[in-house]
Amino acid sequence: MQIRVKCSCGDNCPEWAMIELQGMVEVQPQFQDRLQNLKIGVLCRPSSPETYTFTVGYHELTGTKMPLKKPLLVLNKVKEGGEEGGTGRVELEVIGIIRHRILFKTRPKALISTNNEGQSYSCIKQIAELQAQRHGELKRLP
DSSP, X not given: OOOEEEOSSTTOOOEEEEEEESSXXXXXXXXXXXXXXXXXXXXXXXXXXXXXXEEETTEEEEEEEEEEEEEEEEEEEEEESOOTTSOOEEEEEEEEEEEEXXXXXXXXXXXXXXXXXXXXXXXXXXXXXXXXXXTTOOOXXX
């Protein structure tokens, strides 16, 4: 069976990144059936372009951006024609390319409290303002 791979974005494929965590992310039972688009944390780049923080609940992880040895493609399976149960053509559409991974290999730091001057607060504030801009409701946070 031949599967065609097509790319409609030309040379400008969207860049994706892969997040690599040590250990396991366990989903609470009430979210088991709703994993798609489930927000598990906030990813920020607070200082340098190579250092990232990932805040999950009251835990903060610090990671570094690393290149992959070989890039990976993000594909979307598209079925064309054919009856149900019949043999339709299958194509794979390129929707992105992954060239980097963000590796979080240290134990998480516990966030007991967050003050207005803290790095975690400024990162969350930055994300909230970006989301407000996207929705046209820009409100400045203190």
